[in-house]
Amino acid sequence: MSTPQMAVLKTKAEEVPTTTPTVQASTESREVLTITNVSKFFERANGTTVPAVDGVSLAVRSGEFLVLLGPSGCGKTTLLRCIAGLEQPDAGRIVIDGKTVYSSVERIELSAQQRTLSMVFQSYALWPNMSVFDNIAYPLRNRKIRKAQITDDVHRIAKLVGIDEVIGQFPNHISGGQQQRVALARALVSGDALVLFDEPLSNVDAKVRKDLRIELTALQNRFGFAAVYVTHDQEDAMELGTKIAVLEKGKVAQVASPREVYQNPASRYVATFIGSTNELEGKVVSVDATGLYIDTPLGVIRSERPHGGFAPGDEVVAIFRPEHGYLTPAHPGTVNALKATFRMELFSGSHAEQVVTHNHKVYRVWHGQEQEHGSEAWIGVAPEKVHVFER
Numbered sequence: 001m002s003t004p005q006m007a008v009l010k011t012k013a014e015e016v017p018t019t020t021p022t023v024q025a026s027t028e029s030r031e032v033l034t035i036t037n038v039s040k041f042f043e044r045a046n047g048t049t050v051p052a053v054d055g056v057s058l059a060v061r062s063g064e065f066l067v068l069l070g071p072s073g074c075g076k077t078t079l080l081r082c083i084a085g086l087e088q089p090d091a092g093r094i095v096i097d098g099k100t101v102y103s104s105v106e107r108i109e110l111s112a113q114q115r116t117l118s119m120v121f122q123s124y125a126l127w128p129n130m131s132v133f134d135n136i137a138y139p140l141r142n143r144k145i146r147k148a149q150i151t152d153d154v155h156r157i158a159k160l161v162g163i164d165e166v167i168g169q170f171p172n173h174i175s176g177g178q179q180q181r182v183a184l185a186r187a188l189v190s191g192d193a194l195v196l197f198d199e200p201l202s203n204v205d206a207k208v209r210k211d212l213r214i215e216l217t218a219l220q221n222r223f224g225f226a227a228v229y230v231t232h233d234q235e236d237a238m239e240l241g242t243k244i245a246v247l248e249k250g251k252v253a254q255v256a257s258p259r260e261v262y263q264n265p266a267s268r269y270v271a272t273f274i275g276s277t278n279e280l281e282g283k284v285v286s287v288d289a290t291g292l293y294i295d296t297p298l299g300v301i302r303s304e305r306p307h308g309g310f311a312p313g314d315e316v317v318a319i320f321r322p323e324h325g326y327l328t329p330a331h332p333g334t335v336n337a338l339k340a341t342f343r344m345e346l347f348s349g350s351h352a353e354q355v356v357t358h359n360h361k362v363y364r365v366w367h368g369q370e371q372e373h374g375s376e377a378w379i380g381v382a383p384e385k386v387h388v389f390e391r
Contacts, residue, residue, distance in 0.1 A: 031059055075251075124183045157188055196229075305388065336379075351366045
């Protein structure tokens with residue numbers, strides 16, 4: 001578990017001015033974080049070496065919000081800890097705000113305390129015996145900031161994140177959402193150009209989580225700091241990120257804007273990890289100038305998206321999202337008509353999901369009317385919405 005001492009990563013008084021640039025947004029756009037070919041290996045009990053981070057290169061500019069997204073074991077937390085100085089990489093280079101903090105070639109490795117960044121942890125890492133005010137003020141006191149300046153900065157940031165009314169209380173007397181705001185305020189009060197987030201919203205309920213996403217985005221827009229945010233939650237990634245790096249087994253599978261990652265996934269892995277998908281494995285039967293036809297268990301499906309040089313006979317998987325499909329009780333008379341069996345309708349508030357099956361495999365679409373259980377149903381989907389990847 002993270003300790004409170006880990007929550008403040010920059011503590012050397014001689015490296016900071018006697019005033020702090022708190023709550024002053026910067027209009028300057030510059031590269032705040034550069035990661036070049038960073039790798040980190042772990043050794044298993046049987047002696048084999050596992051690459052937790054494998055040759056990752058990324059860059060984050062001021063005002064950008066980079067989300068590291070992926071399942072457990074993909075390397076996202078290890079990469080974040082390498083940036084923070086809590087884990088030593090085995091190779092590569094890390095530059096923060098123009099200063100090299102790690103280089104395997106130059107043999108440079110600055111400690112966590114020497115890196116100009118702040119971090120918000122999943123466990124909040126608040127001191128239970130210190131008031132909200134004192135928790136927020138801790139990094140400023142470590143930097144020998146004047147008392148009057150500390151008081152002004154703490155009250156200002158507390159008001160911005162909506163906890164000024166509880167500033168004299170202790171962490172165990174406030175809600176989980178308020179505790180998270182205290183941790184966020186403590187990170188922002190230092191005015192560092194880079195803020196790291198290690199799944200900070202995972203311990204709050206859905207409603208508070210939604211509100212905090214909005215607040216965090218507004219604060220990041222206001223201050224203009226560069227952010228690196230680790231999560232396995234797709235909604236966090238889509239709503240917070242200006243760009244998403246999807247990690248797979250220590251490598252970057254795709255890095256792009258949330259919209260680009262969702263609408264134009266680079267691989268089957270990315271497509272199935274971001275959002276819901278229907279997958280149809282099959283073989284390419286023909287290719288023409290605008291697309292290709294694939295023979296699948298539900299019937300022949302056509303894709304009119306870039307198909308990457310597939311040829312007849314290639315084994316592929318056709319993927320489309322539930323919101324792009326529609327269901328009819330009779331053949332829709334279109335090029336893509338996939339025969340299945342209706343099972344149920346699931347109402348989700350914003351939409352009703354029609355569930356169909358074929359040979360015990362489940363498919364979902366968002367458009368169409370509920371039918372009789374066990375009746376014949378046809379799925380239709382536009383060819384331009386069908387992605388095709390190698391099997």
